Amino acid sequence: MSRSDVLVDADWAEAHIADPHVVIVEVDEDTSAYDKGHIPGAVKIDWKKDLQDPVRRDFVDKTGFEALLSERGIANDDTVLLYGGNNNWFAAYAYWYFRLYGHDKVLLLDGGRKKWELDSRELSTDVPQRPRTSYTATEQDRSLRALRDEVIDAIGKRNLVDVRSPDEFTGRLLAPAHLPQEQAQRAGHIPTARNVPWSKAANEDGTFRSDDELRQLYQGDAGLDFGKDTIAYCRIGERSAHTWFVLHELLGLPNVKNYDGSWTEYGSLVGVPIELGEAR
Amino acid sequence: MSGANTASTGADGCGAPAGGVAASATAGDQAVVEGKVTRQGAAVSTGYARLLGTGDEFVAEVPLGADGGFRFFAAPGSWTLRVLAPGGARAERSVQADYGQITTVDVTI
Numbered sequence: 001m002s003r004s005d006v007l008v009d010a011d012w013a014e015a016h017i018a019d020p021h022v023v024i025v026e027v028d029e030d031t032s033a034y035d036k037g038h039i040p041g042a043v044k045i046d047w048k049k050d051l052q053d054p055v056r057r058d059f060v061d062k063t064g065f066e067a068l069l070s071e072r073g074i075a076n077d078d079t080v081l082l083y084g085g086n087n088n089w090f091a092a093y094a095y096w097y098f099r100l101y102g103h104d105k106v107l108l109l110d111g112g113r114k115k116w117e118l119d120s121r122e123l124s125t126d127v128p129q130r131p132r133t134s135y136t137a138t139e140q141d142r143s144l145r146a147l148r149d150e151v152i153d154a155i156g157k158r159n160l161v162d163v164r165s166p167d168e169f170t171g172r173l174l175a176p177a178h179l180p181q182e183q184a185q186r187a188g189h190i191p192t193a194r195n196v197p198w199s200k201a202a203n204e205d206g207t208f209r210s211d212d213e214l215r216q217l218y219q220g221d222a223g224l225d226f227g228k229d230t231i232a233y234c235r236i237g238e239r240s241a242h243t244w245f246v247l248h249e250l251l252g253l254p255n256v257k258n259y260d261g262s263w264t265e266y267g268s269l270v271g272v273p274i275e276l277g278e279a280r
Numbered sequence: 281m282s283g284a285n286t287a288s289t290g291a292d293g294c295g296a297p298a299g300g301v302a303a304s305a306t307a308g309d310q311a312v313v314e315g316k317v318t319r320q321g322a323a324v325s326t327g328y329a330r331l332l333g334t335g336d337e338f339v340a341e342v343p344l345g346a347d348g349g350f351r352f353f354a355a356p357g358s359w360t361l362r363v364l365a366p367g368g369a370r371a372e373r374s375v376q377a378d379y380g381q382i383t384t385v386d387v388t389i
């Protein structure tokens with residue numbers, strides 16, 4: 001796996017707008033972003049409504065994912081190009097999610113919606129009607145997803161990468177600064193975690209930094225042992241999907257998991273260890 | 281997602297509030313930094329506001345709303361607000377935030 005296998009630029013996207021085997025998908029929490037204009041031909045996936053189970057805190061199951069992709073007109077052999085706002089947070093999350101259910105022909109648009117907008121590229125309000133497919137997913141690839149017991153067991157053994165902002169890591173804030181600070185769980189971080197904010201992996205226009213810069217960031221500056229397995233987490237698992245993409249897809253580390261329960265789960269668990277302040 | 285319009289209403293995701301940021305709210309117990317971005321008197325509805333901490337450390341980013349508006353829920357202290365818009369337009373302001381206050385920063389690019 002290398003950068004060119006997983007990441008494409010806007011010129012590539014423009015050249016494939018009419019390609020019947022490439023499905024461009026915008027993934028945003030803010031679904032009105034798609035409605036006010038999207039890459040021509042793009043369909044929409046709502047990270048929450050479409051990808052989360054409406055009752056339990058978990059993902060839609062295999063059958064639900066199959067139903068979603070069939071309804072959106074995505075076939076098993078289609079290449080899915082994902083992009084979105086928030087510097088591709090939710091697009092990276094969807095990328096990880098597609099891989100979790102076995103869709104390997106998936107790409108991320110470098111810079112996502114932000115770079116597309118800042119470059120004044122064309123946006124359309126036309127909603128494409130793709131014919132229904134019969135999509136078949138695989139069972140979840142659990143080598144990509146960490147659950148809480150595995151995270152607790154990894155303390156002091158594996159690389160734990162907390163990708164939230166330094167203020168969330170130290171306990172100063174409980175959520176990103178564009179959201180109300182009213183979460184009820186405890187603040188802090190998982191002991192032995194290193195704090196490498198997701199944003200350090202991105203340039204100001206939302207594109208990913210170069211492989212050399214990324215290696216320096218995680219290995220050189222943060223001191224991650226690339227010979228160890230790694231778990232990334234944030235607050236709800238989407239910013240850490242961005243970092244999972246960097247470590248697993250761009251840098252090619254073999255064993256990287258995303259802990260999608262992340263701080264909203266860990267910080268609410270009874271009896272687990274929590275550290276406050278700077279990394280120790 | 282509901283809750284983008286009042287500072288006291290929850291949001292359970294990490295993404296942008298629906299439709300950017302709408303009208304002003306009461307601060308409640310939040311440290312709110314908000315404002316509007318204009319260009320020659322007109323709202324800039326395509327662009328981004330970034331909140332930066334000490335040493336330009338990235339803290340948060342939101343897309344501008346239809347009225348050019350943005351809003352952050354910060355913590356008390358000094359912050360830098362940076363605005364990015366198409367055509368390479370950018371602007372930067374220093375802001376102070378405190379709990380229970382709305383700090384308004386209107387930006388012209």
